[in-house]
Amino acid sequence: MSNLRERSETMKRLKIGVICYPSLGGSGVVATELALKMAEKGHEIHFITSSLPFRYSQPNDRIHFHEVKIDGYAVFKYPPYDIALANRIGQVIEEEQLDLLHVHYAVPHAVSAVLAKDMVQSDIGIITTLHGTDVTILGHDPALRNTVKYGIDKSDITTAVSESLRKETMELIEPAKEIVTVYNFIDETTYHPVDSTAIREEFQLPENDKVIVHISNFRSVKRIPDLIRAFAKIRKTVPAKLLLVGEGPEMPRIRRLADSLGVTDHVIFTGKRDDLPAILSASDVMVLPSEKEAFGLVLLEGFACGVPAVGTTAGGIPEVIEDGVNGYLVPVGSPEAIAEKTVAILQDMDLQRRMSENALRTVCEKFGSSHIVSQYEELYGRLLREGQ
Numbered sequence: 001m002s003n004l005r006e007r008s009e010t011m012k013r014l015k016i017g018v019i020c021y022p023s024l025g026g027s028g029v030v031a032t033e034l035a036l037k038m039a040e041k042g043h044e045i046h047f048i049t050s051s052l053p054f055r056y057s058q059p060n061d062r063i064h065f066h067e068v069k070i071d072g073y074a075v076f077k078y079p080p081y082d083i084a085l086a087n088r089i090g091q092v093i094e095e096e097q098l099d100l101l102h103v104h105y106a107v108p109h110a111v112s113a114v115l116a117k118d119m120v121q122s123d124i125g126i127i128t129t130l131h132g133t134d135v136t137i138l139g140h141d142p143a144l145r146n147t148v149k150y151g152i153d154k155s156d157i158t159t160a161v162s163e164s165l166r167k168e169t170m171e172l173i174e175p176a177k178e179i180v181t182v183y184n185f186i187d188e189t190t191y192h193p194v195d196s197t198a199i200r201e202e203f204q205l206p207e208n209d210k211v212i213v214h215i216s217n218f219r220s221v222k223r224i225p226d227l228i229r230a231f232a233k234i235r236k237t238v239p240a241k242l243l244l245v246g247e248g249p250e251m252p253r254i255r256r257l258a259d260s261l262g263v264t265d266h267v268i269f270t271g272k273r274d275d276l277p278a279i280l281s282a283s284d285v286m287v288l289p290s291e292k293e294a295f296g297l298v299l300l301e302g303f304a305c306g307v308p309a310v311g312t313t314a315g316g317i318p319e320v321i322e323d324g325v326n327g328y329l330v331p332v333g334s335p336e337a338i339a340e341k342t343v344a345i346l347q348d349m350d351l352q353r354r355m356s357e358n359a360l361r362t363v364c365e366k367f368g369s370s371h372i373v374s375q376y377e378e379l380y381g382r383l384l385r386e387g388q
């Protein structure tokens with residue numbers, strides 16, 4: 001086992017253990033994209049996850065995958081995944097001589113990493129990135145709050161994906177150390193305006209119809225019924241189609257509401273899609289009506305394709321949408337405000353074009369990948385130098 005001083009001398013090529021949710025979700029996307037960017041910079045990445053991260057499409061010799069497996073022993077009502085994860089992290093720390101662990105989500109991942117470190121008696125540094133619901137929902141649950149705090153306090157460095165999440169975590173969890181804000185970023189090589197002819201044909205989008213897009217995991221925090229109600233109002237003034245991209249538990253309710261408001265023929269349920277840049281490039285405006293949203297990665301995906309957004313003032317959204325510049329901010333729970341601001345963009349071509357240009361500029365100036373990846377790399381360096 002190498003000590004911190006020895007590791008800092010081999011700073012050039014770090015061996016980084018990455019723990020994240022590999023399935024669909026913003027945190028999995030950010031964790032994987034960051035790891036891929038670190039590999040491009042010459043570092044060695046070791047994913048320790050239950051399955052292959054979904055954006056891990058092109059393996060290379062600097063990227064390794066260590067699967068966490070757990071058998072369904074009859075003695076357990078709930079298979080102890082967190083413990084199996086800790087066990088696997090411990091093995092990989094030793095076998096691969098990892099330099100640091102970057103953990104995404106406080107619970108259970110940070111806690112499993114801390115347990116692993118203790119199990120193999122390593123002094124490896126842990127950096128934990130908070131993504132949102134690990135604090136804004138789990139942090140309110142008395143059954144989990146102390147565990148969230150433990151995971152954060154035992155991490156050497158904790159980051160939050162927005163200033164809003166950082167502040168909320170400081171207030172709610174009262175951690176022992178400061179938390180650092182590092183914004184999410186977008187991979188500009190994947191997200192940029194592309195030809196959308198095939199999408200317009202596939203969804204039979206009439207030439208004169210405007211296109212409103214919403215992309216999410218369709219959980220209740222996204223408040224999609226507000227968007228459906230707003231869309232019914234928008235349709236009274238502007239011919240438009242609504243693209244709902246993704247899947248999730250709220251879908252049956254949303255379909256019923258669209259039916260009852262008589263807009264089903266104008267709502268296109270696309271399901272999960274891999275061709276988001278093409279879908280976004282066919283869209284005129286994105287709507288994100290969430291009541292909780294630590295950051296709203298999807299806004300960046302839209303901005304990078306030149307799509308302005310109407311979003312609520314929840315969480316970190318105002319750190320991404322600059323009101324009147326790259327979109328509009330509206331209060332949570334107001335279909336009227338969503339409709340009014342969306343129509344304002346859709347009816348004024350000049351405004352839409354200006355906001356679209358500003359959206360592209362926002363991505364370059366504030367959320368570009370090289371800038372944000374460097375911030376994480378600096379934190380990795382700090383972790384190795386100071387162990388904190």
Ligand code: GMT
Nearest residue numbers: 025026027131132133293294295296297
């Ligand atoms: O809420 C989601 O849609 C998924 C969730 C996740 O687990 O990935 O997203 C959270 O992390 C994203 C990446 O940092 C953020 O962009 C989302 O705002 C955040 N979601 C919430 O805070 C509700």
